[in-house]
Amino acid sequence: MSIAMEELATPGQELGKASELKAGKGAYVSTENGTTYASLTGFLSLIRPPSDSVDQRSTVEVTGHKAHGAVPQPGSIVFARVTKVMARTATADVVCVDSKSVREKFTGIIRHQDVRATEIDKVDMHLSFRPGDIVRALVLSLGDARAYYLSTAKNELGVVSAESVSGGTMVPISWTEMQCPLTGQVEPRKVAKVEA
Structure with missing residues (x-):
């Protein structure tokens, strides 16, 4: 009842x-x-x-009320826009959950140990993400009351879209680098593997 x-x-x-x-x-x-x-x-x-x-x-x-959009759950794949990068964490605003847009603001945190599956001790957050990057990530848990814990530690997870300093949409050239088509400048990222 x-x-x-x-x-x-x-x-x-x-x-x-x-x-x-x-x-x-x-x-x-x-x-x-x-x-x-x-x-x-x-x-x-x-x-x-x-x-x-x-x-x-x-x-x-x-x-939730009728106007409620998608809500991240542990195990969901989300797309999030990176807002801040620090030495041990990157903060991102979730924009989509399992391809459905969100209507509320959900914050995610990618911790140093959740960036990639191997060589975790060599991860440099500033070489993995930049503010403005769009990342595909897995929701690990609900974290604390303010943010979800996200992971990019699988090949298909990581940066899917990034803008270069000159404003061009960068193209992935390896697992760890993206290149600006306008200037040819190469920048480091934790790149998501694109399905063929």
């Missing part, structure tokens, strides 16, 4: 302890503190378990 509540939840809002509530659609449990949080904006509803169920915890769901 589902009990709809008029209460509106927002992403990152604490909904209760996982020991008392199971996370349903639009909610997730933090592995760090065992707390259930909302992962999108919408209305809360509680679904009571059947009386013969072994697990007697209610399930909490957050149902």
Whole structure:
């Protein structure tokens, strides 16, 4: 039996302890503190378990309103625009989830260890991404309340579109480099393998 509540939840809002509530659609449990949080904006509803169920915890769901776009989930492939690159992380705004555009702002973080699968100790974030790059990435987890953890550690993941300093759309020439067609300038990137 589902009990709809008029209460509106927002992403990152604490909904209760996982020991008392199971996370349903639009909610997730933090592995760090065992707390259930909302992962999108919408209305809360509680679904009571059947009386013969072994697990007697209610399930909490957050149902988005009709205008809701796609929402990143662990395992989703997303396209994101890099906004900031630092020594250990790159921050990006998610623009598409599994080829569906998003209507809310979702932030992703690519950590140093999630850039590529091999030679992780040699990764230089500034040689892998630049602000403005469009990357194809895998959603690893919901991270913290402010950002999703993203990975580009597979061949088909990484930078798919980049603009050179002179404003040209760069062309991939190897796994680690892209070239400006206007000037011939080569810039380092963690390039996504393009399917033939």
